[in-house]
Amino acid sequence: MSDRVAIVGVGWSGFRPKTPDLSYKELMYEAAVRAYADAGVDPRRDVDSFVTVAEDFIEGTSIFDEYVPDQLGAALKPVHTITGDGLHGLATGVMLIRSGIARVVVVEGHSKASNLLTPDTILAYAQDPVLNRPLRLNTHFVAGMEMHRYLYESGTTREQCAAVVVKNRRNALRNPLAAYGADLSLEEVLFGPPLAWPLGKRETAATTDGAIVMVLAAEEVARALRQDPIWIRGIGWCNDSPSLESREWGNLPYIQEAAQMAYQQAGLRDPWNEVDVAEIDDTYAYKELQTLEALGFCGYGEAGSLLESGAFDLDGELPVNPSGGSLGVGHMLDATGLMRTLEAVFQLRGEAGAHQVEGAEVALVQSWRGVPTTSGAVAILSN
Amino acid sequence: MTFLERDPLAPQAWFGNLPAAHRYTYGLAGERFFRALKDEGKILGSYCPKCDRTYVPATAFCERCLGELTDWRDMGLVGELHTFTVLYVDVEGRPLETPQIVGLVSFGDGGIVHFLHADPESLVIGMPMRAVLKPPHERQGSILDIQYFEPFQA
Numbered sequence: 001m002s003d004r005v006a007i008v009g010v011g012w013s014g015f016r017p018k019t020p021d022l023s024y025k026e027l028m029y030e031a032a033v034r035a036y037a038d039a040g041v042d043p044r045r046d047v048d049s050f051v052t053v054a055e056d057f058i059e060g061t062s063i064f065d066e067y068v069p070d071q072l073g074a075a076l077k078p079v080h081t082i083t084g085d086g087l088h089g090l091a092t093g094v095m096l097i098r099s100g101i102a103r104v105v106v107v108e109g110h111s112k113a114s115n116l117l118t119p120d121t122i123l124a125y126a127q128d129p130v131l132n133r134p135l136r137l138n139t140h141f142v143a144g145m146e147m148h149r150y151l152y153e154s155g156t157t158r159e160q161c162a163a164v165v166v167k168n169r170r171n172a173l174r175n176p177l178a179a180y181g182a183d184l185s186l187e188e189v190l191f192g193p194p195l196a197w198p199l200g201k202r203e204t205a206a207t208t209d210g211a212i213v214m215v216l217a218a219e220e221v222a223r224a225l226r227q228d229p230i231w232i233r234g235i236g237w238c239n240d241s242p243s244l245e246s247r248e249w250g251n252l253p254y255i256q257e258a259a260q261m262a263y264q265q266a267g268l269r270d271p272w273n274e275v276d277v278a279e280i281d282d283t284y285a286y287k288e289l290q291t292l293e294a295l296g297f298c299g300y301g302e303a304g305s306l307l308e309s310g311a312f313d314l315d316g317e318l319p320v321n322p323s324g325g326s327l328g329v330g331h332m333l334d335a336t337g338l339m340r341t342l343e344a345v346f347q348l349r350g351e352a353g354a355h356q357v358e359g360a361e362v363a364l365v366q367s368w369r370g371v372p373t374t375s376g377a378v379a380i381l382s383n
Numbered sequence: 384m385t386f387l388e389r390d391p392l393a394p395q396a397w398f399g400n401l402p403a404a405h406r407y408t409y410g411l412a413g414e415r416f417f418r419a420l421k422d423e424g425k426i427l428g429s430y431c432p433k434c435d436r437t438y439v440p441a442t443a444f445c446e447r448c449l450g451e452l453t454d455w456r457d458m459g460l461v462g463e464l465h466t467f468t469v470l471y472v473d474v475e476g477r478p479l480e481t482p483q484i485v486g487l488v489s490f491g492d493g494g495i496v497h498f499l500h501a502d503p504e505s506l507v508i509g510m511p512m513r514a515v516l517k518p519p520h521e522r523q524g525s526i527l528d529i530q531y532f533e534p535f536q537a
């Protein structure tokens with residue numbers, strides 16, 4: 001059994017809003033080959049178990065596990081697929097290693113969002129079929145209602161939410177993997193087309209295609225493989241009641257719980273002073289502020305003014321989403337947690353290039369499965 | 384190979400779909416809740432004495448302590464507006480000609496998500512909202528037996 005688990009290799013394919021030239025298997029293959037080369041492992045010989053995250057309705061097939069082994073080098077090996085965010089996959093990899101079942105684990109997530117011809121219809125199937133779905137509402141209504149209640153309870157303003165978009169899309173201009181870099185004014189976001197008032201369309205992440213593969217290893221293997229493994233110091237996950245009728249709307253108690261689980265494992269007491277860079281949910285702009293508060297970086301209702309003071313800028317006290325986040329990179333469906341983890345690995349290796357946070361040693365990654373869910377996860381990584 | 388190198392005449396993709404139809408069983412609590420809505424025009428909740436929480440729509444068990452709930456209560460038709468949104472796209476993502484106003488109206492510790500009939504400018508979180516039901520002979524025992532909520536003046 002190994003207590004410490006490290007990320008020893010990362011690979012990616014994309015990211016691009018459309019990938020008409022490649023099948024999803026080819027996206028996964030490209031990411032896998034890169035990750036194995038980065039880790040210096042032979043998947044056929046060295047990898048003990050493989051985990052993918054995927055949702056059948058999004059893939060357009062039933063029993064997606066069947067479509068996984070070949071392009072990862074996982075045929076005739078232990079493989080399983082879970083319907084969760086990439087961080088749930090990462091947590092599963094950590095458990096496989098810490099339980100002693102495996103020493104080297106591969107975790108994969110991908111997005112072929114551009115092939116979804118009816119994405120809103122598929123998302124609507126996530127609504128409660130008896131209580132909510134008969135109303136035939138676009139699922140973004142959940143985000144509009146949550147944003148409204150969050151603004152009401154916390155005193156956060158629409159301007160502060162719009163400022164998240166300005167920051168993240170500017171950060172994305174420095175990230176070659178980001179498709180949605182832009183230099184927008186606050187007014188262009190605030191007075192853009194509405195989606196689910198008070199939520200605007202420009203405050204909602206567009207999708208992108210890509211695949212991410214990570215190689216995880218037990219400590220002794222990790223040290224043998226490379227000088228600079230990235231350690232997974234803590235990982236936590238949590239779900240609230242899914243019911244729209246009885247959940248909390250102004251707060252994210254499930255993110256608080258997931259964070260506490262990760263912080264306890266990592267021995268982290270003071271996130272503001274101990275975390276150097278954070279890649280967190282910004283599927284909708286307000287979520288970044290609401291999430292920062294749930295993670296304990298500041299008090300409830302304080303994230304908006306901290307953002308305006310520049311605290312979360314690339315050169316601020318706590319850079320948040322230096323990659324550009326989902327607003328800047330593009331949302332990658334269930335691969336989103338791994339997209340953020342990939343960015344954290346770049347930051348901790350000092351390989352983030354133009355959006356490098358100087359001297360980053362501890363990174364926080366957080367992800368949410370999106371509307372209408374109350375499903376989230378948090379990971380703490382260090383170099 | 385990149386996009387730019389592709390032969391534009393080469394076959395690119397197969398188009399398919401996943402038709403799926405289901406029966407969603409209401410269950411013991413759902414059947415009783417929707418029967419009361421249909422036959423008596425009532426919104427029912429269920430109370431957990433241990434947690435002091437009232438679930439609306441009524442459930443058969445408490446999600447906090449997992450106790451069975453047997454104390455059913457008539458919640459009336461007037462609740463409190465907890466939050467709302469103005470939705471500009473339909474379920475398939477197409478722009479709506481007339482935006483939809485949708486809200487959560489609180490009853491007990493739960494509530495009902497439904498359409499709101501009002502000028503959105505006049506709506507304020509916390510205001511009382513009343514359920515407007517379909518006439519009894521048109522009700523079928525579903526959430527659509529409620530037509531919408533409207534502002535309520537006592």
Ligand SMILES: [Zn+2]
Nearest residue numbers: 431434445448
């Ligand atoms: Zn209870």
